[in-house]
Amino acid sequence: MTDDKHYQAGMELRRSMWGEAGAEPRVNQATTFNRPLEDMVTTWCFGDIWQRPGLDRKTRSMITLAALTALCRPNQLKGHVEGALANGVTVDEIREIILHTSVYSGIPTGVEGFNAAKEVLKRLGLD
16 A cells, blocks of 8 residues: 555655654554554545645645534544644634634534643643
């Protein structure tokens, strides 16, 4: 799978969003059990969908933050807060995305979203 052009494009995107330290370990630590999932995420998600024309990376990050907040997925949201920052989303925009999503997905999802984002922003010295 690693020769595939979409896989390579996905790895390049992962590196640009999370750096070598954020992209390589996740892929390198994959086991026989979860390797198919890591390959799928790298190839389909980051190598295909994120590469499509029509939306820039900042917009895609903003949509991802809203979706992960609405789905109440704080662990995934933490990683994508970092990726969104790398894609040009500001701290103020992250706050507004989570607030706006909370109205439509429920206050508990917003609370979880803020907790996850706050943890990342504090670690990065941005809160």
